Amino acid sequence: MKGLIQWYLVLCFLLLSLNFKVDCSLSNFSSNSSMEVFLISKNKLVGEIPYSICNLISISVLDLSNNELSGAIPDCLASRGKMPNLTVLDLHMNKFHGNIPDSFVVGNKLQILNLNNNDFDGPFPKSLENCHDLQVLNLGNNKINGTFPHWLGTLPQLQVLVLRSNYFHGQISPSENESHFSALRILDLSHNEFSGLLPTTYFKSFRGMMTLSNVQRTSMEDLNRYYHFSVLVTMKGMDLVLERILTLFTTIDMSSNKFHGEIPEIVGNLISLQVLNFSHNSLTGHIPSSVGKLTALESLDLSTNKLVGEIPMQLNGLKFLEVLNLSQNQLVGLIPQGNQFNTFLNDSYGGNLGLCGFPVSKRCGKDEEQEPPESALHEEGIFPCPLDWKFVMMGYGCGLVLGLSTGYIMLTIGKPEWLVRMVQGLGYKILRRLKSYH
Known part of the structure; x- marks a missing residue:
């Protein structure tokens, strides 16, 4: 069934998420509408956004996500003059294409912009630096090109920046005399063409990641009554959609790029990090x-680099670590033992031929060719006293003869009472000796 949804409405709220399961398109938004919240996500809406949507001059939250809408975005959605109260614009998971409008003006109230998973291309819209209230910017999984938008570092409330799976390239280096993302809690730059060294200067300024009590109430929490902001992150080897993430989650994902050089020590100051992913680069050192100071860390992925040396024993103190991937590097030495390290399997260390100890099959040092000494067996309580194996074999032979003889007697004349009493008496004596020994 196909049709048009015509909006000759004078409403404050319209929430139709997960309702329409038919192919419909948007048409004719009334010029006298006072609608403030318009949520129609997770349906099967098709076609383009009509220009009449610009009539929604009172709109605050516009969520058309998870549909099959296509075409370009009307410029009015980025213009304060047309929609002065717009705080949330969520168009993710559609088929929009073309350039993102570069018409965001000073004074706009935009807090959340989610255009993830579309077909947008062209340059990054520099006018986004005018969105001083912006807290969530998700442009992941598109075809946007250009260098890293360092000017976004001046936005005082930006907490989530997702640029994953685009065509960004070049080094990530901040400009002189500017702020550097002081409120940031989620940074996902994975699957691009970024190169050069890891951005140490930025790591030093990520104050939002430097304390475990950095959760602050923001004006955006008032939107939770009817709009749940979410973001897609790679955690524990899977892509997960996390909702209401601003006060719950902290992650850095710079995997699948062309970074080289060493991992800076300053990373250890970002103590609220729960996910750290530098995998699939060319990192050395x-x-x-x-990293052992990241006590909240749940997932650490440094795989497929050129890292050398031993695994720091300090990592053994990461008691919340559930996923560890250090595979395909050049690490050597003893794998830390105990705590969470007892839960990791071979695939956490594959390709590091110089590693030894549990869980890999290679033993460390002289243990590789030696069996545990007999004295160790005595100490561990396997044998209560030293043994002379000559007497053990003599006892075994005598026991065999006695057993066969006893069996023959019992089969021919029945169970003799004298034998039962003798065996019981020997048993009691053995038990008393064992008790006195211990």
Whole structure:
């Protein structure tokens, strides 16, 4: 069934998410509508956004996500003059294409812009630096090109920046005399063409990641009554959709790029990090011991780099670590033992031929060719006293003869009472000796 949805409405709220399961298109938004919240996500809406949507001059939240809408975005959605109260614009999971409008003006109230998973291309809209209230910017999974938008670092409330799976390239280097993302809690730059060294200057300024009590109430929490902001992150080897993430989650994902050089020690100051992913780059040097200070860390992925040296023993203190991937590097030495490290399997260390100890099959040092000494067996309580194996074999032979003889007697004349009493008496004596020994 196909048709038109015509909006000759004078409403404050319209929430139709997960309702329409038919192919419909948007048409004719009334010029006298006072609608403030328009949520119609997760349906099967098709076609383009009509220009009449610009008539929604009172709109605050516009969510058309998870549909099959296509075409370009009307410029009015980025213009304060047309929609002065717009705080949430969520168009993710559609088929929009073309350039993102570069017409965001000073004074707009936009807090959340989610255009993830469309077919947008062209340059990054520099006018986004005018969105001083912006807290969530998700442009992931598109075809946007250009260099890293360092000017976004001046936005005082930006907490989520997702640029994953685009065509960004070049080094990530901040400009002189500017702020550097002080409120940021989620940074996802994975699957691009970024190169150069990891951005140490930015890591030093991520104050939002430097304390475990950095959760602050923001004006955006008032939107939770009817709009749940979410973001797609790679965690524990899977892509997960996390809702209401601003006060719950902290992650850095810079995987699948062309970064080189060493992992800076300053990373250890970002103590609220729960996910750290630098995998699939060309990083060299040692794993910094300061990573052991990331006590909230749940997932650490440094795989497919050129890291050398030993695994720092300080990582053994990461008691919340559930996923560890250090595979395909050049690490050597003893794998830390105990705590969470007892839960990781071979695939956490594959390709590091110089590693030894549990869980890999290679033993460390002289243990590789030696069996545990007999004295160790005595100490561990396997045998209560030293043994002379000559007497053990003599006892075994005598026991065999006695057993066969006893069996023959019992089969021919029945169970003799004298034998039962003798065996019981020997049993009691053995038990008393064992008790006195211990």
